[in-house]
Amino acid sequence: MIFTDYKVIGKEEGFKALEYYIIFNELCTGCGMCQAICPENAIDYDEYPYLKDKCTKCGYCLEACPRTNIDRKELEKKIFGEYANDLLGSYKKVFAMKTNVKGQDGGAVTYILKRLLEEKFIDAAIVTFHKNQKAYPEIVSDPNRLLLSSGTKYTMSNSLKLLKDSLKYKNVAIVALPCQVEAIRKFQYEKVGDIDLTRSIRLIIGLFCKSNFLHSLFTDLIAEKYSINLESIEKVDIKGKYLYIYLKEDKKYKIPLKEILQYKRYGCNYCIDFTARMADISIGSIGSKEGFSTVIVRTDMGLSAIERILNDKDVEISDNIDFDSIHKLAKTKFTESMKEIKRKIIENLPFYLKQYGDLL
Numbered sequence: 073m074i075f076t077d078y079k080v081i082g083k084e085e086g087f088k089a090l091e092y093y094i095i096f097n098e099l100c101t102g103c104g105m106c107q108a109i110c111p112e113n114a115i116d117y118d119e120y121p122y123l124k125d126k127c128t129k130c131g132y133c134l135e136a137c138p139r140t141n142i143d144r145k146e147l148e149k150k151i152f153g154e155y156a157n158d159l160l161g162s163y164k165k166v167f168a169m170k171t172n173v174k175g176q177d178g179g180a181v182t183y184i185l186k187r188l189l190e191e192k193f194i195d196a197a198i199v200t201f202h203k204n205q206k207a208y209p210e211i212v213s214d215p216n217r218l219l220l221s222s223g224t225k226y227t228m229s230n231s232l233k234l235l236k237d238s239l240k241y242k243n244v245a246i247v248a249l250p251c252q253v254e255a256i257r258k259f260q261y262e263k264v265g266d267i268d269l270t271r272s273i274r275l276i277i278g279l280f281c282k283s284n285f286l287h288s289l290f291t292d293l294i295a296e297k298y299s300i301n302l303e304s305i306e307k308v309d310i311k312g313k314y315l316y317i318y319l320k321e322d323k324k325y326k327i328p329l330k331e332i333l334q335y336k337r338y339g340c341n342y343c344i345d346f347t348a349r350m351a352d353i354s355i356g357s358i359g360s361k362e363g364f365s366t367v368i369v370r371t372d373m374g375l376s377a378i379e380r381i382l383n384d385k386d387v388e389i390s391d392n393i394d395f396d397s398i399h400k401l402a403k404t405k406f407t408e409s410m411k412e413i414k415r416k417i418i419e420n421l422p423f424y425l426k427q428y429g430d431l432l
């Protein structure tokens with residue numbers, strides 16, 4: 073297949089083009105956008121998308137995929153009115169937040185969503201649950217169910233597939249990784265056909281993300297090599313050079329990151345965004361003290377959401393932020409990924425790499 077234009081190729085080859093250029097080419101992030109956009113509901117997912125039904129070759133899946141073409145600078149200008157030449161992106165406010173929710177860090181994500189449901193700012197949220205550490209997304213409107221979604225799952229949740237279902241609601245928040253935030257913004261500003269998937273999305277909460285992993289990390293390494301019963305895991309965390317596994321029975325395992333790198337998702341090697349630059353609010357661990365979440369508020373919508381809860385008695389806010397550590401990790405991710413992207417240029421993937429032209 074000789075490359076001409078991804079929109080043309082998508083219509084000629086249908087899902088095969090998505091496989092050829094993105095999935096088999098190690099670029100797929102697992103975001104779920106192709107599943108949401110497929111008018112035939114022909115795409116299913118198990119770590120990666122696959123065809124389960126007849127493809128009518130509309131080409132939408134390749135067109136909407138965030139790994140084909142995305143003009144980051146233009147998109148940021150449209151969202152923020154400027155492109156911020158800073159690894160943290162554009163922002164209005166940065167602070168550390170601790171809440172009464174038992175979360176991964178300060179429980180900020182879950183607390184914010186719970187309060188926004190109570191305030192009727194949103195009527196549902198797309199969040200992520202897991203079964204034995206295999207992540208899966210769900211739309212939740214019950215605050216008690218929402219509380220069960222807290223905590224980081226280090227496997228991919230194809231959350232964007234639920235954009236279709238989100239249209240049943242009026243105002244929806246989505247918790248998304250940087251690659252998924254990029255896919256949503258690309259869709260919002262570069263329409264595909266006359267399909268509408270994002271009219272109900274009112275708030276995008278992006279998570280910081282250095283990399284994500286295949287579920288075989290848990291089945292092959294954690295369960296098999298370390299003989300850990302996956303059902304007994306209370307929390308998984310990556311801090312510094314280690315993966316920590318906390319068991320319900322108050323026992324902890326500390327596994328060097330070099331042991332888990334072989335389970336890293338391929339697509340993460342080509343990802344340059346650490347802080348979810350295009351989200352309304354970005355939240356992560358690094359940059360604030362143990363037990364706090366780092367919160368970056370970027371848009372007016374993000375500000376309007378956060379202002380409703382800042383004075384709550386169950387919230388502790390601190391301006392003690394270590395910007396250097398956030399910058400350092402963002403820079404490491406950018407530099408490592410750019411190295412891999414340059415290798416791909418040598419392999420000649422013009423439409424994917426066009427997006428990096430003026431960043432290289």
Ligand SMILES: Cc1cc2nc3c(=O)[nH]c(=O)nc-3n(C[C@H](O)[C@H](O)[C@H](O)COP(=O)(O)OP(=O)(O)OC[C@H]3O[C@@H](n4cnc5c(N)ncnc54)[C@H](O)[C@@H]3O)c2cc1C
Pocket residue numbers: 173174175176177178179180181182183198199200201207221222223224225226227228229231247248249279280281282283284285355356357358359365366
């Ligand atoms: C794969 C991954 C890698 C990360 N890497 C870093 C990192 O390198 N440095 C850093 O500072 N922070 C990283 N984070 C963010 C960090 O782990 C916390 O999620 C963040 O600090 C929010 O904590 P919290 O207590 O406020 O959230 P909580 O209140 O615990 O809520 C967590 C929210 O994240 C959602 N979520 C969990 N897993 C996923 C998933 N796989 N995909 C989409 N949504 C999910 C849940 O649905 C929930 O809404 C990463 C998160 C993920 C999912």
Ligand code: SF4
Pocket residue numbers: 090094095099100101102103104105106107121133136137138139
């Ligand atoms: S990156 Fe997203 S849209 Fe592209 S193939 Fe993978 S899951 Fe589908």
Ligand code: SF4
Pocket residue numbers: 082086087109110111112113114115126127128129130131132133134
């Ligand atoms: S969106 Fe669905 S029908 Fe259209 S090309 Fe892709 S798989 Fe085929």
Ligand code: SF4
Pocket residue numbers: 101249250251252281282283284337339340341343344345
């Ligand atoms: S590293 Fe990038 S591609 Fe991988 S899960 Fe995180 S945001 Fe997505």
